[in-house]
Every structure is written in C-alpha cells, then in structure tokens.
Amino acid sequence: MCTLAANFKTPYSSRSMRLKIVFSFVLFALIFNPFTAKSEHGQEAGDSTDIRAEIKADILHHLQDAHDFHLFTDETTGTHYSFPLPIILWDGGLKVFMSSKFHHGEEVAEVDGSFYALHHNHIYKTDAEGTINYDDNDHVTNAHPLDFSITKSVFSVMIVSIIIFLLFKALGDGYKKSAVPRGVGKFLEPLVLFVRDEIAIPNIGEKHYQRYMSYLLTVFVFIWFINLTGLTPLGINVTGNIAVTFALALMTFIITQVSGKGYYWKHIFWMPGVPVPMKIILAPIELLGVIIKPFALMIRLYANISAGHIVLMSLIGLLFIFNNWFARGAFLGLTLFLSIIELLVAFLQAYIFTMLTALYFGFAVEEHDEHH
C-alpha cells in the first residue's frame, strides 16, 4: 500500500493546479481505498478463488448501504475499523440504538425485549439466537421492522449537505461585501451561472426559468457532490442506491406535473396536429411517457454510478488477483484512467439529470406559440 503511494508520487509534477488536484484525488482514492487494505491477506493466501469470492462479496457489500461507517478491516487480526451509526426502527414503537450493538452483524441486538439481527445489511426481527429463516426461494421470511436508521448513505448525505450548504452560503454571503465573488465563490459562481445559462434558460426559456432555479441548482450540486464522494476512499455509494435516485426523480416528476399547463396536458391526452385515431393511440403512449421520463432519470443515475463503482472496484480487485508486476502496473494504469473517467461521469450524470429535469420542466410550461 505504502510502496504504491511512493511510486506514484512522481507523475504529478504537472504545473496545472487543477490536474494536480485530480491526480492526487484519484491516487488518494486508489491508495487508501478500504479494498486495498486486503492486499496483505491476499498475497499470503495465494488462493485466487478465495480472493475472487472475497472481491465479489466486497463489491456487493460496497454497493449496498450499511448500518455502520466502515473504514477498513485488518484481516490479520480480524479487527474492523469503523464507527457506529444510529439505528432507528419503527416496530410497534420507536426503537433507537447504536449500530455497535450488532458488532458488525455478528451479534443479535436486544432492544426493549425484541431481538434484531443484521443480515445482508437488512435488519430482521429474530429470536434471541438470531435465527434467520428462509423460504424455498432462499428469501428471508423473518419479519422486518421499518428501518429509518441513519445509515452510511444517510450519514453521507447529511455531511455532504452540510458541506454544500456551508460552501454555497459562503458564496451567497460574499455578495454582501462585493459584487464580485471572492475566495471559494470564484469557483462556485461559475457553477451557478453554468446551470442558469446552459441548463435552465435554454430548456425552460427566459420567461419561466427563474421559478425552477433553486431546484435545478440544488439537484445539480447535490448529485455532483455526492457522486464525487463516491470516488473518495471512504467507499460511499449514495447515488448508486435506487432509493436515492427514486427520491430525486420523484421530485422532478411532481414538480413537472404540478407546473404542467394546458398545452402540456393537451399534448398528452389530445395531441394537436394529428388525425383523431392517432390522437387516441398517442394518448396512452404519451401518458406512459410521463412516467417513463422520470423513471429513466432514476435508472440512468443509479446504473451509471453503480456500474462505475463496480468497474473501478473490479479493476482494483484484479490488482490482487494477478501476481505479476507487469499486469499489476497495467491494471493500476487502467484504474487510474477509469478513475479520471469516473470523475467526468460524476459531473456528467449530475449535468444530464439536471438537464433532463429542466427539459421536462420546459415541456410542462411550454406555451402554444412557442411550438409547431
């Protein structure tokens, strides 16, 4: 781990400050990824099928949300380095306790006489021994309480939200002193202008765009920042959770429908400019489109981020499967390259989500004279 760090410190003597940041960011991600912490163990074992299974399990584990914030595990001693997060359950009453009670899923937590066990990142109600029952299809049959825990993703969202708020509040406050942004605002103001001039105005139009600016800006900044945290070595994967992208897409959907004007609805139910039979055929298709559009938003973001994480983690995993320095070097280079691509994807997905959201808003507020 440390040797890698030493070897790769030389390439970033680039003069460009931005490039430097990108490089160090990716390198940091590579070197300190919790996954790489397993290198010692892998080399000693030398059993590639074992490592493969472990890598696969690790990737799957990473993609899912977790009830504690895991940093890394010392495999030789079996110690997990993590910090617990609060568990909030609704099971005939509110039950709040810390995830440390589960001891990383190894123990059953007893709260007010009920027993709960952690199984594949889901909390189930069990007996005192923590027995998990399966049906014929290997589905868990145990009852599970409504889980409102502050999971790793929720915790990350909180932290990132606070960071976003502080950063952009600094930008907003800066204008009290001068009309020109200062400090961090110099970097943040172009983002705001980008969303306004490249996303909102072209898609929604000068007339209506102002109403949607707050949402578009928040969505853009939020997705981008949260995607970026996914590239840190902390192993956060928020936008790779379908619940998160669903929440975002649902908001876009609701705002679109609420701001839909007569022309928008007419376009859906009684398409102008086509013969009557076509109007009848088009209505269900258009109506379906109303649902499909935000659905596509949800799936696109989720799939892109998940895929990115899987690919990156698999490539890092390959570093430990090959016992050959040439192959390792090649995969390290490839990982580095893909990390930079992911950095671009993080931005691109935020942009696409915001852009399409703006486009749907544009459809909703479109007026007759602007079209056909």
Add this chain to the structure above:
Amino acid sequence: MEKLISEFSVGLFFWQTLLFLALLFLLRKYAWKPTLMAVNRREKGIEEALESAELARKELKKLQSSNSELIQEARDEREQLLKEAKAMKNEIIAEAKTKAQEEANKVLTSAREEIKIEKSKAIEELKTQVADFSFQIAEKLLAEKLSDKDKQSDTVKSALNEINFN
C-alpha cells in the same frame, strides 16, 4: 427489477427526501437567492456601464467632429476677415488717391483761375499805364506843337483831312 425493488430502502428514501428538501430550502434562502440576485444586478450594471460607455464614446466623437468643424469655421472666418481687410485697405488707398488727385486738380484750377484774373488785371493795369504814358507823351507833344502857330494849323489841317465826314 425485482432486485431493484428488494434493494429499495424506505428509510433511505425518507431521509433522502427530507434532507434534500431541507437542503433545497436552506440553499434557496441563503445561497441561490442572494447569488442570483447579485449576479443579475451585476450583469445589469455591466450592461448599463457598457451602454453608457458607448454613449460617451459617441458623444466624444460627435464633440470631436464638431470641434474640427469649429476650427475649420474659425479658419474660414479668419481668411474671410483677412480678405476683407485687404480689400478695405486697397479701397482706402484708392479713395485717398482719387481724393488727393481731386484736391490737386482743384488747387490747380483755382490757381489757374487766379493766374487768369491776375493776368487780366495786369493787362488792364498795363493798358491804363500805356494810356497814361500815351497821354503824357501826347501832352508833351501837344505842348511842344502848340508853341508854334503854323505847326498847329498844319496839324489841325492834317487831322481834318484824315477825318472823313461820312
């Protein structure tokens, strides 16, 4: 699809929605509104400043062109004045010349007339003097002639002869 549904976490959805909405409203109040307002104000300010600069530039240009026009006008006027002055000078000189000529002529004519008068006076005087002289001579002659009786009768006789009685 089934995997997606089984992966769906109600808790995460709940927190995501709640936190996102909180972030949205907080950012709207503390970040987006002041930022967008400030940016708009600044952009408007820049636009106005550019416009006024353009206006000032045009004004300056106009002023410059009118300036050069003014200079040209002044130059023309000076030229005109100089020309006029020259003409006036010439006129004055010419007038003075003619006046002098006239004066000279007048003096000349009056001198001539005076000379004429003086001359006729002189002739008159000469005439009287000549007559005086003639009388004196005649007196002397007469005195001499009358002293002799014969001579007197001769003279009367010759004189009578000379006079024709017609």
